[in-house]
Amino acid sequence: MTTMTKDRNYDIADINLAERGRFRMAWAAKEMPVLDLIEERFRQEQPFKGKRIAAAMHVTSETANLMRVLIAGGAEVALCASNPLSTQDDIAAALVAYYEMPVFAIKGESVEEYNQHLNAVLDIEPHITMDDGMDLVAMLHTQRQELLPNVVGGTEETTTGVIRLRAMAAQGKLAFPVIAVNDAMTKHFFDNRYGTGQSTIDGIIRATNILLAGKNFVVGGYGWCSKGIAMRARGMGANVIVTEVNPLRALEAVMDGFRVMPMLEAARIGHIFCSATGDIHVLDKHHFEVMRDGAILANSGHFDVEINLKALRAMSTQVTRVRDFLDEYTLADGRRLYVAGEGRLVNLAAAEGHPSAVMDMSFANQALAAEYLLKHAHELGKNVYNVPEAIDQEIAALKLKAMGVEIDTLTPEQEAYLNEWALGTGH
Known part of the structure; x- marks a missing residue:
């Protein structure tokens, strides 16, 4: 059953799959402790209150947990698929039924439906875009240019999207700053590999x-x-x-x-x-x-x-x-x-995408990069930027903590040695 209300509230395969999707979201969340820690802070601080986020991503149980965290932080989010075959229909139903979230995604959708769904999420007039492949940003710049003045910035999840964005920036065509989440160490070292x-x-x-x-x-x-x-x-x-x-x-x-x-x-x-x-x-x-x-x-x-x-x-x-x-x-x-x-x-x-444990870090980068954009977009030009090193380090530290792994810290003497050029052989 495809449901499309006149105000374009959602377009999914079957709302009756929602309960199954909710259980799968909960199972994935067990392997995503970093997102849980971020959600706890977001719920208190509400960094996205009054802000709208348009997301084109693979509609999986892991993505659904990222959406949960953004909503907890006060965001109004609309989600569509970033690939016609990547949607998990029960997850789309769970987000609509349990989070009242506008979702436009059906596994096996036609190219025409895919483009309609991209347009549907842009109808919320977003302040931030979250992309996986850059199709959403491309549509913004070619077919929905009237929305560009409202966009603070965007994030990009995948290698292909970053390649396209860098080409766009090099030609002077990019209208707002984008953070290359894909290039974060805690993303491509782990998620990609x-x-x-x-x-x-x-x-x-x-x-x-x-x-x-x-x-x-x-x-x-x-x-x-x-x-x-x-x-x-x-x-x-x-x-x-x-x-x-x-x-x-x-x-x-x-x-x-x-x-x-x-x-x-x-x-x-x-x-x-x-x-x-x-x-x-x-x-x-x-x-x-x-x-x-x-x-x-x-x-x-x-x-x-x-x-x-x-x-x-x-x-x-x-x-x-x-x-x-x-x-x-x-x-x-x-x-x-x-x-x-x-x-x-x-x-x-043909399968379910990445295991939740690695997406925990990738989507932590998405959440924190979006928060960073809201705070710092006015300082950034219309270009593609790396995830700040401090965010990368924070996510790695949170992941280690969640895994129960402890590491060493430098002593004051070691810190001093690393910051002193004159010390060498014989000192």
Whole structure:
């Protein structure tokens, strides 16, 4: 049941899924103690009182807990999906039913619905944007420019979005400051590596139920997300091959013990392929032409552009849905290639996304970055900024505390030594 009221209050799949979503939110919250600590402070201080936040993010149980924290801090929040296949319909229902929150997200929504939902969250005339891929910011700057004067700033969750935003800022097109949450140490070191690594493997296995051990597993790129995928695939017994265009990252992959080669060479021997680069056509027509029968293609980059599906369709005589999240492309020569999750983020299209424990830090960054923007936006230019180091350190300290881990502190003597240039050998 899709419900769309005349005042565009919400558009979700089924409000009757709310109770199931509430239980899943509570289960995720058990692994998100840093957000709980932030919520406690926000509830007292009300930093977002009277402020409106438009969010385009993956509608998952972890995202729902971030929304809970923002609402506790006094914010009026509207949420839509940042990917047509990433919504968990029961979570969308829980936010509407239990938090009276405007949510516009349906798993499997069309591109037209996706754009309607982006517009719907912008209808609240936001002071802050929270984006995962930059589609919301792009729409603001192209179709909803009348809302720009009201926007204080924004945050961006993912590598792809930060790449787009930096390009936009370099061209002088960005109309307000944006904090690159993705680039926080407590985000990309953990979320991108451990979260993407585990959830991507989870998505591929759920889509295919294939044994990874002994297979040639080709990872496109060696950024933080790809490092995590390569690490977890090796842990499952796969023979991991890395492809890269950056010589430093390629060298790092070699030093980490992986085989490195061009994608065209890897395409001839790979059983499973997964790209996570943020770029277009990492797996392309000339790769499909040499792949072995039965090769599996997946993507863990934000947009469905890393696999050239248009070229693959043109090469195919038939496309068949053989499992819930797996399509079989039969080529003219009889070979069959399999695409998981329609080429979209496989960890969300075919699985549940990142584990809550890593999203605890990522979404703590979102909450604190939004608070920082309200306090400091008047000091910032129309550019992309890193998360302040103090926020990164605070989140790491809170996470360690929640995990029951203690660390050392410098003595006054050690502090003095680190701040004195004259001391050296013999002193």
